[in-house]
Amino acid sequence: MxxxxxxxxxxxxxxxxxxxxxxxxxxxxxxxxxxxxxxxxGLYKKLRASAAGREKFVLHDGPPYANGNIHIGHALNKVLKDVITRSFQMRGFDSNYVPGWDCHGLPIEWKIEEKYREKGKDKNEVPVNEFRKECREFAQGWINIQSDEFRRLGIEGDFDNPYTTMAFHSEARIAGELLKIAMSGQLYRGSKPIMWSVVERTALAEAEVEYAEVESDTIWVKFPVKDVRGALQLRGGDGAHAVADAVADTKALNELLQASVVIWTTTPWTIPGNRAISYSSKIEYGLYEITEATNDFGPQPGEKLIFAKRLAEDAANKAKVTFKLVRDVTGAELGAITCAHPLADLGYTFAVPMLDGDHVTDDAGTGFVHTAPSHGREDFEAWMANVRALEARGIDVKIPFPVDDAGFYTEDAPGFGPSAEGGAARVLDDNGKKGDANKRVMDALIKTNNLFARGRIKHEYPHSWRSKKPVIFRNTPQWFVYMDKELGDGTTLRTRALSAIDQTRFVPAGGQNRLRAMIEQRPDWVLSRQRAWGVPICVFADAEGNVLQDEKVNARILEAFEVEGADAWFAEGAKERFLAGEHDGEKWQMVTDILDVWFDSGSTHTFTLEDRPDLKWPADVYLEGSDQHRGWFHSSLLESCATRGRAPYNAVVTHGFxxxxxxxxxxxxxxxxxxxxxxxxxxxxxxxxxxxxxxxxxxxxxxxxxxxxxxxxxxxxxxxxxxxxxxxxxxxxxxxxxxxxxxxxxxxxxxxxxxxxxxxxxxxxxxxxxxxxxxxxxxxxxxxxxxxxxxxxxxxxxxxxxxxxxxxxxxxxxxxxxxxVLWFAPMMPFTTEEAWLSRDPNAESVHLEQFPTVPAEWSNEAVAEKWKGVRAVRRAVTGALEIERKEKRIGSSLEAAPVVHVADAELLKALDGLDFAEICITSDIQVVAGEGPSEAFRLDDGTKVAVEPKLAEGTKCARSWKITKDVGSDPDYPDVSARDAQALRELAQAAG
Missing domain, CATH: 1.10.730.10 (Isoleucyl-tRNA Synthetase; Domain 1)
Incomplete structure (x- = not known):
């Protein structure tokens, strides 16, 4: 046995x-x-050491705000930056990432004030530098938290030595940039309508404003025509023609003098600030007479009113009146008109001129724009564009200050200011709620019989993105940087910025047009904020707003800031310290406003890119959300162009939300x-x-x-x-x-x-x-x-x-x-590190490696082209075998030995010399030329391949599971194929 x-x-x-x-x-x-x-x-230091001497690639970090946990927008932003810096580091660059934080400004100040209010504490009773110290500590706490959260995302950078706008050196450099602008004559004190937060008691930049839908009062107001000049002079001549012309002109003159120009506005409270009415000579206007009225107040039959012809019917419906067109009114006639203010009885006795303006349309309203230069950018620009002509007509061109910082009317708004019956009306209260200003203005207009109609409208209105409360436009004294002043080299800040945009790469490309449009249209840059936490506008100014130009004073300021930070400006005796007895302290007063935080962040390129030896100026790329076309990209561009004549970046990349x-x-x-x-x-x-x-x-x-x-x-x-x-x-x-x-x-x-x-x-x-x-x-x-x-x-x-x-x-x-693994490393740093160290436990880190160098010989188009054909035939075989499996005629492809008919000579040639059974993962295969039988499997893609599924003949190899006829051909290994027998013999010999 x-x-x-x-x-x-x-x-x-x-x-x-x-x-x-x-x-x-x-x-x-x-x-x-x-x-x-x-x-x-110390991976960060190892990265820096490994990259020493390489060409630098610098992505300059736009600073997040240090006042809360990171959100998904932060994550998106930082991951994109990390992938960029890692990818350049792994492609032969010294790609150093230095994170930064924006630390000054209202949001942090607001948090400290909230804490004070909870304790019944008054901010104004606390020494300013004590308050600033609390703001600084608050910001530092959130920097620490956000730093840990960014590292958890896998962000690699110099988190042990980041930049912050509140570092003493940073504050000194920010102040230095301001002083450069001041010394070059670009800084001036002016008065313009700006967006003002009553709740936060400060000016706001466009970048600090968001829009939300509100429901507002809307009114149509009559401005009685007071005078018509110039264009309606009686024409001279002889005889009947002269008499006819004189009669016609006299009739036209009388018609206009009996009429009122009607404006429309969604801000009734700005009527006390009205100084003009704007029209467009491109719009068709008409003189209308009311024939019927069914309203409770307002216009009555017989009244004559001037409207844009396209909008007259809609206005009539609002006032519940019926119109008839008396005649057309020309642009020349409108330009000759001077109106009375609708509140003349309250003391608004000045003349209201008509101004031709491109900003006027007949899309909505009346075709006339109530122009209050104290309360709107376009109103201000229309007024300023006509100042000389208005002065020649004897019109007072001074722009009033009708509303104060708390939203109350001033004495520049007669009948509504502090001396008015009932005290000063208020536009908005401390909580951003509507005050009584609109109602009191509308009541006064009804009393003077100059309210044509009123209603309510839902529309988008600017809000502070911090307090989420509405803002107002109000005329305030502020510090500005000129956009269009010639700078001594034939350029202006605007032309420099536009030229820099043209020289910058934008990804996506549409960002270029967006930023260009903003720069083309923007007004002068408002730098001042009426707050406490930030870098001060550290200049001395006289009563006329002239800035003290003394480099020795500037040097003392900057030296102090370098050692003590911007707190030095607010310290006791600072004025005497900086003037040092060299200037009249009565004449030169310290400016107490602080800089807009966008100036801070716009200056970061100076104390990071320029001052750090591990970086370079300009940056290769800035990357932020698309909102930063009006924010950081914008302010960095203006600051750098004002002081250096070009952008601080070569490329701008933007992401969505x-x-x-x-x-x-x-x-x-x-x-x-x-x-x-x-x-x-x-x-x-x-x-x-x-x-x-x-x-x-x-x-x-x-x-x-x-x-x-x-x-x-x-x-x-x-x-x-x-x-x-x-x-x-x-x-x-x-x-x-x-x-x-x-x-x-x-x-x-x-x-x-x-x-x-x-x-x-x-x-x-x-x-x-x-x-x-x-x-x-x-x-x-x-x-x-x-x-x-x-x-x-x-x-x-x-x-x-x-x-x-x-x-x-x-x-x-x-x-x-x-x-x-190396190509994926910038994207998935944790997984690729795990894989790399699993392959080689002695390696330091995948992130210290470079992308692989691919030899030129690897590129082989001939092989690629040939294998397109091989794979085309393989797809036909795979399709045929899939049906066989589905029908359970085979279990795996190794049970098959198909016959493949190839009618395409090129495809047949591609298979020459290949083990096609191996490629199709079958035990055997037969390739023959020709069309093949009609019942054979074919793909629908037109490939000239037909497949006859056949079962493999032979015995299943116990080791590889292939079905072959040579199983048992080696007597030492009777249940495996010859190939597997040879493998087993080699393995046995290797084992000894």
């Missing part, structure tokens, strides 16, 4: 993947540990907000970063549970590809295979790496990250997992150690791993 041979466990003889790199990432737990490790090992999954704005009240902290705690920072990379970030993007899950699924596919490569490379001995010795399939994969290298580098250069992710993900999922790896698994698992094909595959997989 013979013994039964012991059954061999062939799975132990296969080179199956082996790795400790887990399928489940566990990112929420691993990432904080990795971030702590990077901090402990993150909306909820349904496209609506994220809102706590709607419960649709997504926080970065929540995503990181549940899924990991790399998932959040992958979402950023997958978005069209140039536009507004969306985020929610479904979108996060989509990115988790995408991440898993990438991770599984990396995991399989790591497992396979556990058997790699690092053999280098000459390119000429590689099989064609391996050459194809290297060609694809050469193509991807171009896509990746171009994508990083163009900040087009979605293109990179899509290309690499598709490659990993489609060309690797579903094609190359699938084909080569048999070779990798089963071939003998000496197999050139196997060693070639390992060589190529090593290159694939290196390329994919």
């Amino acid at each position: 013979t013994d039964t041979p012991e059954k061999i466990d062939y799975s132990k003889t296969l080179y199956l993947p082996e790795t400790e790199f887990p399928m489940r990432a566990g990112l929420p737990q691993k990432e904080p540990e990795m971030a702590a490790k990077w901090k402990q090992m 993150t909306m909820a999954e349904d496209g609506r704005k994220m809102s706590k009240s709607l419960g649709n907000t997504v926080t970065p902290q929540e995503v990181m705690s549940q899924s990991g920072a790399d998932i959040l970063r992958l979402w950023v990379m997958n978005t069209d970030y140039w536009e507004d993007q969306r985020l929610g549970k479904t979108i996060i899950q989509t990115n988790i699924d995408s991440y898993r596919k990438i991770r599984n590809t990396v995991r399989w490569m790591l497992g396979t490379l556990a058997h790699d001995h690092g053999d280098e295979i000459a390119y000429a010795d590689l099989p064609e399939l391996e050459k194809l994969m290297l060609h694809r790496l050469a193509e991807l290298d171009q896509i990746v580098r171009k994508g990083y250069d163009e900040f087009d990250f979605k293109r990179i992710v899509r290309a690499l993900s598709d490659f990993a999922n489609v060309e690797l997992s579903a094609f190359y790896f699938d084909i080569r698994k048999d070779t990798l698992y089963c071939d003998a150690p000496s197999s050139l094909k196997r060693r070639s595959a390992l060589f190529v997989i090593r290159k694939l791993f290196d390329c994919l």
Whole structure:
């Protein structure tokens, strides 16, 4: 009786993947540990040391505000910046990222004031520098918190030495930039209508304002014609023609003198500030007479009124009257008219001239614009454009100050100011609620019979983005920088800025036109704010607003700021200290306003890019949200052009805003907000970063549970590809295979790496990250997992150690791993670090590596073109076998041995010399020329390939599971194929 041979466990003889790199990432737990490790090992310093001497690439960080936890917008912004700096660092640059924070200004000051109010404490009773100290401590606390939150996102930078606008050196440099502007004559004190927050008691810049829908009072007001001059002089002549002309002119004159010009406004409270009426000579106007009236107050039959013809009927309906057109009114006639103020009985006895203005339209209202130069930019500009002509007519051109900083009328508003019955009316109260100003003005207009109609309207109105309360336009003395003053070299600040925009690269390109339009239209730059926390406008001025020009005084100021910070300006005895007895202290007064925080952030390029030896000026790129065309991009451009004549950046990249999954704005009240902290705690920072990379970030993007899950699924596919490569490379001995010795399939994969290298580098250069992710993900999922790896698994698992094909595959997989992990490293720093160290535990960090150098010989168009044909035929075979599996005629493709009919000579040629069964993952295959039988499987794409599914003949190999006729041909290994028998023999010999 013979013994039964012991059954061999062939799975132990296969080179199956082996790795400790887990399928489940566990990112929420691993990432904080990795971030702590990077901090402990000093990764940032190692990066700087490794890049020493390289060409610098600098992305200058736009400073977030230090007053709260980071939100999804911060995460989007910082991830984009991190990916850019990492990608340039890994491409041979010294790409240093220095984070920064904006620390001054109203939001922080407001928080401290709220704390005071809770304690019943008055801010004005606290020494100013004590108050500023509390603001400084508040900002520093949030800098510390945000710094940790940014690091948790995987952001790498100089967090131990960031820049802050409140650092003493920063405040000294900001002050220095202001003094440069002052000494060059660009700074002046003026009076203009600006946006004013009654709630916060300060001027606001356009960038500090957002728009929200409100319902407002709207009124139509009659301005009685008082005089008609110039254009209606009686014409001379003889005889009947002269008499006829005189009669016609006299009639026209009398008609106008009996009429009223009607304006429309949504701000009744600005009527006391009215000084003119604007019209457009391009609009058709008419003189109308009321024939019927059914209103409770206002216009009555017989009254004559002037309207834009297009708007007359609508106005009549509002006032519940019926009109008839008396005649057309020309632009020349309108220009000759002077009106009386509708509140003349209250003391507004001045003449109200008519001004021709391009800003007037007949889209809504009456075709006339009530012009109050104290309360609107266009009103102010229309008034100033006509100052000389008005003065020649004897009109007082002084612009009044009708409203004070608390929203009350002043004595410049007779009948409504402090001496009026009932005291001063108020536009807005301390909580941003409407005061009694509108009602009192409308009541007065009714009393004088000059209110034509009234109503309510919903419209967009400016609000402070901090307090969320409405603002008003009011004329105030402020400090400005000229936009159009000639600067001694034939340029102005505006022309310099426009020239700089033309020389700047914008991504996306539309940002250039947006910023250009803003610069073209913007008024002079308002620098002053009436607050306490910030860098002061550290100049001395006389009563006329002239600035003291003394470099020795300036030097003393800057020296003090460098040592003590801007608090030195507010310290006791500061005036005497800085003037040092060299100037008349009675004549020269310290300005107590502070600088607009946009000037602070607009100056950051000076104390970061210029002053830090690890950076350079100008920056290669600024990157922020698209709102910063009117914010940081804008103020940085103006500040730098004012002091250096060019922009502080070479390129501007903008991103959109993150909306909820349904496209609506994220809102706590709607419960649709997504926080970065929540995503990181549940899924990991790399998932959040992958979402950023997958978005069209140039536009507004969306985020929610479904979108996060989509990115988790995408991440898993990438991770599984990396995991399989790591497992396979556990058997790699690092053999280098000459390119000429590689099989064609391996050459194809290297060609694809050469193509991807171009896509990746171009994508990083163009900040087009979605293109990179899509290309690499598709490659990993489609060309690797579903094609190359699938084909080569048999070779990798089963071939003998000496197999050139196997060693070639390992060589190529090593290159694939290196390329994919390094290319993905800027985007997913945690996962790629884990993979890199799993491959080589002795490595320091993937982030200290460079992108791989792709040899020129890898690019092989001939192989690529040939394999397009190979893959086309393979798709036909795969399609046929899929049907066989579905019909359960085969279990796996290794049970098949199809006959493939190829009628295309070029396709047939492409298959020559290839083991096509291996490529199709079948046990055998027969390729023949010709059309093939009609019942054979064909694809619908027109490929001239027909497939007859056949079953493989022979015995199933116990080791590779291929069905072949040579199983048992080696007597030492009776249940495996000859190939597998050779592999087993080599393995046995290697084992000794």
